[in-house]
Amino acid sequence: MKLQQLRYVVEVARQGLNVSAAAEALHTSQPGVSKQIRQLEMELGVEIFERSGKRLCAITEPGVAVIEIAERILTDSANLKRAGAEFANETTGTLRIATTHTQARYALPTSVTAFKARFPNVTLTIHQGSPTQLCALVAAGEADIAIATEAIANAEPLISFPCYQWNRCVVVPPNHPLLNERPLTLETLAQHPIVTYDAAFAGRASVDKAFARRNLSPEIVLAALDSDVIKTYVELGLGVGIVAQMAFDPQRDQHLRAIDAAHLFESSTTRLGVRRGAWLRGYVYAFIELFAPHLESAMLRKLIAGESGSLYAV
Numbered sequence: 635m636k637l638q639q640l641r642y643v644v645e646v647a648r649q650g651l652n653v654s655a656a657a658e659a660l661h662t663s664q665p666g667v668s669k670q671i672r673q674l675e676m677e678l679g680v681e682i683f684e685r686s687g688k689r690l691c692a693i694t695e696p697g698v699a700v701i702e703i704a705e706r707i708l709t710d711s712a713n714l715k716r717a718g719a720e721f722a723n724e725t726t727g728t729l730r731i732a733t734t735h736t737q738a739r740y741a742l743p744t745s746v747t748a749f750k751a752r753f754p755n756v757t758l759t760i761h762q763g764s765p766t767q768l769c770a771l772v773a774a775g776e777a778d779i780a781i782a783t784e785a786i787a788n789a790e791p792l793i794s795f796p797c798y799q800w801n802r803c804v805v806v807p808p809n810h811p812l813l814n815e816r817p818l819t820l821e822t823l824a825q826h827p828i829v830t831y832d833a834a835f836a837g838r839a840s841v842d843k844a845f846a847r848r849n850l851s852p853e854i855v856l857a858a859l860d861s862d863v864i865k866t867y868v869e870l871g872l873g874v875g876i877v878a879q880m881a882f883d884p885q886r887d888q889h890l891r892a893i894d895a896a897h898l899f900e901s902s903t904t905r906l907g908v909r910r911g912a913w914l915r916g917y918v919y920a921f922i923e924l925f926a927p928h929l930e931s932a933m934l935r936k937l938i939a940g941e942s943g944s945l946y947a948v
Contacts, residue, residue, distance in 0.1 A: 640704040651690040713913030732768035732777035764834040794907035797926040801896040805875040824852040827873035
């Protein structure tokens with residue numbers, strides 16, 4: 635049995651039984667993947683995949699168990715390498731953060747600046763995307779941590795922790811009639827075309843839910859992944875924007891005005907997720923504490939390893 639064979643099996647399952655896609659992701663050939671999987675099945679004495687001709691069509695019952703164990707073995711193997719690297723040199727390496735544009739642009743800069751001052755020789759990489767994409771990056775070991783809203787709470791195989799709560803504001807051009815509404819209501823807001831976040835973002839669900847409760851169907855004229863894109867189109871007069879409160883900066887957004895909308899929508903929680911059982915370098919825990927001081931390293935290590943304790947983890 636080889637680790638390579640386990641990687642092939644896990645990747646085929648991850649790619650929806652598409653052997654060609656798995657081979658491409660692993661930078662190898664399709665026949666090589668198929669051959670190694672067959673050899674592993676012969677060694678184990680069970681079929682991991684059901685076949686229809688040459689095509690894989692399902693995962694067998696023993697295959698489910700094999701893949702689960704293989705994922706653990708591969709995680710432990712990666713952890714061994716990282717543990718060795720950490721003890722060899724704790725001040726160099728790479729911290730890979732998967733996060734949304736809003737978090738990267740407005741929530742992370744203070745923590746990133748403090749982290750780089752403390753660990754100048756650690757390379758920091760930020761991957762941006764939707765919460766679903768971020769979770770996939772962490773699950774695949776391509777990122778160390780994911781930072782997003784509630785959508786990562788139930789993502790497997792991640793464990794996530796609450797960082798902070800936030801709400802929204804409505805952004806409009808100067809002299810817009812909504813600036814005279816005191817207080818702003820959902821009914822009045824629904825009379826205007828709206829520019830806001832894409833439905834892939836958990837924060838959007840709170841907006842949709844608030845309107846639905848009042849039987850309102852606002853016209854969403856544009857949905858975007860990026861707060862700055864939303865504000866750009868508001869400036870162009872496409873509609874009024876609904877963005878995270880943190881995404882409005884009076885100094886930078888001088889051509890816009892913000893109206894507090896916390897009374898209209900439920901607050902959302904930004905969460906930080908890591909892969910269960912992952913070995914994280916010491917500087918990763920240091921960054922987490924800089925970003926969310928209540929997430930103490932000692933307790934996090936236990937929770938991520940699957941030991942008892944509580945930090946409101948999910």
